[in-house]
Amino acid sequence: xxxxxxxxxxxxxxxxxxxxxxxxxxxxxxxxxxxxxxxxxxxxxxxxxxxxxxxxxxxxxxxxxxxxxxxxxxxxxxxxxxxxxxxxxxxxxxxxxxxxxxxxxxxxxxxxxxxxxxxxxxxxxxxxxxxxxxxxxxxxxxxxxxxxxxxxxxxxxxxxxxxxxxxxxxxxxxxxxxxxxxxxxxxxxxxxxxxxxxxxxxxxxxxxxxxxxxxxxxxxxxxxxxxxxxxxxxxxxxxxxxxxxxxxxxxxxxxx
Amino acid sequence: xxxxxxxxxxxxxxxxxxxxxxxxxxxxxxxxxxxxxxxxxxxxxxxxxxxxxxxxxxxxxxxxxxxxxxxxxxxxxxxxxxxxxxxxxxxxxxxxxxxxxxxxxxxxxxxxxxxxxxxxxxxxxxxxxxxxxxxxxxxxxxxxxxxxxxxxxxxxxxxxxxxxxxxxxxxxxxxxxxxxxxxxxxxxxxxxxxxxxxxxxxxxxxxxxxxxxxxxxxxxxxxxxxxxxxxxxxxxxxxxxxxxxxxxxxxxxxxxxxxxxxxxxxxxxxxxxxxxxxxxxxxxxxxxxxxxxxxxxxx
Numbered sequence: 434x435x436x437x438x439x440x441x442x443x444x445x446x447x448x449x450x451x452x453x454x455x456x457x458x459x460x461x462x463x464x465x466x467x468x469x470x471x472x473x474x475x476x477x478x479x480x481x482x483x484x485x486x487x488x489x490x491x492x493x494x495x496x497x498x499x500x501x502x503x504x505x506x507x508x509x510x511x512x513x514x515x516x517x518x519x520x521x522x523x524x525x526x527x528x529x530x531x532x533x534x535x536x537x538x539x540x541x542x543x544x545x546x547x548x549x550x551x552x553x554x555x556x557x558x559x560x561x562x563x564x565x566x567x568x569x570x571x572x573x574x575x576x577x578x579x580x581x582x583x584x585x586x587x588x589x590x591x592x593x594x595x596x597x598x599x600x601x602x603x604x605x606x607x608x609x610x611x612x613x614x615x616x617x618x619x620x621x622x623x624x625x626x627x628x629x630x631x632x633x634x635x636x637x638x639x640x641x642x643x644x645x646x647x648x649x650x651x652x653x654x655x656x657x658x659x660x661x662x663x664x665x666x667x668x669x670x671x672x673x674x675x676x677x678x679x680x681x682x683x684x685x686x687x688x689x
Numbered sequence: 690x691x692x693x694x695x696x697x698x699x700x701x702x703x704x705x706x707x708x709x710x711x712x713x714x715x716x717x718x719x720x721x722x723x724x725x726x727x728x729x730x731x732x733x734x735x736x737x738x739x740x741x742x743x744x745x746x747x748x749x750x751x752x753x754x755x756x757x758x759x760x761x762x763x764x765x766x767x768x769x770x771x772x773x774x775x776x777x778x779x780x781x782x783x784x785x786x787x788x789x790x791x792x793x794x795x796x797x798x799x800x801x802x803x804x805x806x807x808x809x810x811x812x813x814x815x816x817x818x819x820x821x822x823x824x825x826x827x828x829x830x831x832x833x834x835x836x837x838x839x840x841x842x843x844x845x846x847x848x849x850x851x852x853x854x855x856x857x858x859x860x861x862x863x864x865x866x867x868x869x870x871x872x873x874x875x876x877x878x879x880x881x882x883x884x885x886x887x888x889x890x891x892x893x894x895x896x897x898x899x900x901x902x903x904x905x906x907x908x909x910x911x912x913x914x915x916x917x918x919x920x921x922x923x924x925x926x927x928x929x930x931x932x933x934x935x936x937x938x939x940x941x942x943x944x945x946x947x948x949x950x951x952x953x954x955x956x957x958x959x960x961x962x963x964x965x966x967x968x969x970x971x972x973x974x975x976x977x978x979x980x981x982x983x984x985x986x987x988x
Contacts, residue, residue, distance in 0.1 A: 434794050441785055538781030542834070544745045545775035546798050549767045685763065688706070688746035 435553065439560035443526055447564040450522035454515060454572040461510040462579040462587075465502055468509075472496060502585040504656075506576055511595045512651040515572060516602075519650070522568055523603035524627040526561045527610025528620045530554065531684060536618040540689050550684045558611060558677055565607050569600035594661060598652035601669045605646075606631070608673035608680070615683040695754070696721045696845050696877035697742060702751035704737050704901075711737040713901035714751070719879055719894065721844075724871060726888030726909075727881040728980055729898040735881035736778060738898065739849050743775060756845060771799060774838030778850040778881075780831045784823035788816050788833055792840075801842025806870075810836040813866065828859040835863060839870050846871075848880035852887060860884075864891060889976045899984040905938075909976065916974045917954045918982075921947040921966035934960045939982045950974070950982040 498504035531553060534540035543553065573592035580587040606627060613623035638645035648654070649665030697719035704712035712734045719725045729735045740746040742755050744766035753760035758769045782791055792811075796802050811818070814832040822830065831851070838846060851867070852860035868891050871878055882888050888895060889909075896906040905912070916938075921927065927947040932940060936953025947966070951957050954971070961969055974982075 434797050438783070438794065441783075537784065538777075538779045539783055541740075541745060541775075541777035541779070542782055542837075545743060545770060545773070545777070546795075547767050547769075547771035548798070549763055551763075552767075686747070689740065 435556040436560060439557045442529060443560065443564060446525050450568045451571060454518055454568055455575050457514045457518060458510050458572040458575045459579050461506060461514060462576055462583060464509065465505050465585065466583055468499060468505060472500065502587065506587060507656045515599055516647055516650045519569065519599050519603050520606050520631055523565050523606040524610040524624055526564050527607040528614050528623045530557055530614045532614060532618040535689050544689055551681050554681050554684055561607055562604055565603045566600050569603050570596035594655050595652040598650055598655065598662065601666045602646055602650035605669040605673045608676035612676040612680040615680045694721050695719060696756060697879055698754045700752045702741060702753055703749045704741055704746060705749045711901055715898060716903045717896055717906060719877060721877050722875065723894045724878040724892045725894040725896060726892035727879060727896050728883065728885065728888055730883060730984055733898045734901040735898060736849055739847055739881060772844045774841045774843035774846040776834045776838045776848045776851055778853055780834040782822045782830065782834060787819050787821050789818040791822060791833060795837045799841040803840045803842050807840045810839060827854050831855060831863060835866065844876055846876055846878045850881055852884065867891065885977045885980050897980055897983045904983045905979065912979060915952045916979050917951055918972050918974050918978060919949045919961055920970045921961055921964060922968045923966050928964065930964060932960060
């Protein structure tokens with residue numbers, strides 16, 4: 434029954450996330466044709482030398498990458514839309530729980546049930562992670578389904594690989610929100626703190642590219658070399674576990 | 690050592706929230722099978738005590754036991770809650786569920802769930818099964834909360850202000866349902882209230898808490914028998930006295946009148962005579978008198 438409760442509490446956030454991310458991924462497929470018509474015009478406005486470091490170099494590389502469908506999808510969907518929105522939805526799915534229930538008044542009923550707080554958090558976490566997995570894997574899979582409609586192909590394996598990358602970092606942000614939700618009863622403060630942490634991670638990625646969280650999430654190494662970011666997976670899994678453990682400990686000590 | 694016959698026992702229970710001492714030494718002994726009213730003013734510490742008992746808040750110090758098990762042990766407490774029915778003061782349930790879903794959600798947690806009682810109370814309370822909790826009136830929400838507590842097959846029922854916010858007719862309905870239920874079941878009821886009349890109506894034991902401390906506890910009949918009020922009227926202003934007799938609970942001096950509440954009449958008799966008042970008037974006390982005298986600050 435706790436599963437049902439966790440599902441009922443998060444179903445609209447999950448369904449919204451799934452629909453929006455799937456529409457975005459599908460939209461990116463259809464954007465490809467329009468972008469291909471614009472790219473030659475863009476090429477003519479960027480004059481050489483547009484290589485090497487600097488903004489012009491970055492733009493030139495972005496144009497170059499997006500010339501083929503695989504590159505376009507990676508750049509538009511995995512590097513930008515699904516990563517950014519995926520973080521937002523992972524955080525939203527992680528928000529809530531007992532403290533939020535305490536604000537609504539129903540926490541005392543929940544706490545009067547013959548279950549431990551760890552069980553409550555465990556079920557909620559498992560439900561949330563399953564939802565994160567679904568919103569990470571399903572939207573990328575719409576791409577190989579829709580690609581033939583515009584005369585393109587996209588590998589299912591590539592979709593799954595990128596979905597996995599989205600999931601691991603998404604799970605980290607989910608865990609961060611779960612932890613913050615054991616300290617704040619509302620949804621806004623966890624959201625705000627997670628936003629600042631995401632901004633910090635983005636800045637860190639510019640300064641130290643090796644610590645690029647969003648490079649892991651976009652599956653950049655897979656796109657460029659075909660290698661999954663295993664070290665990134667392990668690191669995010671360890672960090673997520675630490676955050677969930679802290680969430681359980683914080684919740685255990687909290688008075689209601 | 691906790692007796693098997695005690696459903697609830699606390700010894701010198703303290704609870705601090707930040708700078709506020711919510712409990713400052715609560716001692717309770719609630720015998721199994723009793724209906725114990727837990728009286729106190731608003732903010733006296735009733736809800737905090739209940740939260741500590743149910744493991745919702747941790748005691749700063751002291752000991753609390755529920756059905757013989759330590760309340761502070763998370764795993765043991767979860768297990769005890771299988772045998773405890775609880776209604777919180779707010780009666781808040783899950784807004785997004787219907788009454789039917791709420792019952793279906795709660796039922797599997799309690800192996801001793803009473804399907805017969807569920808049926809009885811569903812009809813008796815005339816619950817709108819397909820309406821969402823958020824659309825229910827406070828009175829109906831209280832009835833749903835009560836059904837969810839009563840059907841657990843619990844050995845102990847803990848109710849925090851069960852009639853708070855209800856109109857008198859609805860409050861009476863709830864109390865009658867409670868009395869009717871307890872009459873047919875072997876269980877202990879511990880309910881907090883600041884409504885003296887309802888405690889007087891259904892309780893056989895009472896515990897009074899004030900400013901986080903237990904000021905009085907025991908069987909109601911025993912308290913009524915032991916407690917006496919003596920009013921001494923003097924020719925002039927009543928003297929400021931320090932009474933040495935055992936059992937003196939409270940002394941109030943107002944003009945020519947000295948009012949003494951005692952839980953032991955005999956030793957006090959000789960001492961009050963020695964004060965040479967104009968008149969001495971002994972009278973029995975009501976629960977209201979006992980409560981007010983117990984929580985009133987001394988003049």
